[in-house]
Amino acid sequence: xxxxxxxxVSAFIVLGGLFGLVGSFGLIKLRDTMQRLxxxxxxxxxxxxxxxxxxxxxxxxxxxxxxxxELLITLFLFLTAPITANFIAKAYITRHIREQDLPATSSDYxxxxxxxxxxxxxxEG
Amino acid sequence: MITLALLFAFVCFGLGLLFCLWRxxxxxxxxxxxxxxxxxxxxxxxxxxxxxxWKGTAVYFEASMLVAMVGFVSTVAYCRFILRGDIIE
Numbered sequence: 001x002x003x004x005x006x007x008x009v010s011a012f013i014v015l016g017g018l019f020g021l022v023g024s025f026g027l028i029k030l031r032d033t034m035q036r037l038x039x040x041x042x043x044x045x046x047x048x049x050x051x052x053x054x055x056x057x058x059x060x061x062x063x064x065x066x067x068x069x070e071l072l073i074t075l076f077l078f079l080t081a082p083i084t085a086n087f088i089a090k091a092y093i094t095r096h097i098r099e100q101d102l103p104a105t106s107s108d109y110x111x112x113x114x115x116x117x118x119x120x121x122x123x124e125g
Numbered sequence: 126m127i128t129l130a131l132l133f134a135f136v137c138f139g140l141g142l143l144f145c146l147w148r149x150x151x152x153x154x155x156x157x158x159x160x161x162x163x164x165x166x167x168x169x170x171x172x173x174x175x176x177x178x179w180k181g182t183a184v185y186f187e188a189s190m191l192v193a194m195v196g197f198v199s200t201v202a203y204c205r206f207i208l209r210g211d212i213i214e
Contacts, residue, residue, distance in 0.1 A: 013127070036148075
């Protein structure tokens with residue numbers, strides 16, 4: 001019985017390590033900044049998900065108690081990863097792409113990097 | 126067996142940290158540096174969780190949760206600095 005648990009935990013840990021390594025390697029391998037957004041925000045999130053699953057399995061099957069901290073960390077990271085990627089893309093657009101080079105949006109509003117929605121005093125993001 | 130897997134994962138995330146450091150030093154753009162810093166934070170969270178498994182204690186989850194929050198806030202702050210600094214001034 002502990003043999004299966006050890007194999008399961010080890011497999012998830014190795015999988016997480018590989019995903020983390022691939023995500024960070026994509027950061028130096030890909031050519032463009034917009035391409036580089038893909039590597040860390042997807043692969044590293046998968047890697048840390050595997051690590052947290054391994055931790056939950058370890059504490060439940062081997063230590064014998066349930067811990068919910070991993071679920072909190074997973075929820076927080078999966079909620080904040082798209083926001084972070086969106087902000088980085090907006091920073092890149094602001095610095096490198098002119099407004100007239102962007103394609104037209106299909107709604108009444110322009111790109112949120114350059115235009116605020118009318119009728120609101122909200123700032124960027 | 127878990128020990129061997131943990132050592133492998135430590136090496137993987139350590140190499141990931143080195144890659145991120147290389148991207149921070151040579152990154153041609155500020156967005157690259159922000160992305161590398163965010164990836165560094167994620168790697169550090171994974172290292173902390175794995176260290177908690179290594180030691181067999183649940184103490185390090187609070188530390189990794191705090192690192193996650195501080196990393197998200199710092200990333201958003203850096204991006205907003207770039208956005209507002211270019212738009213308003």
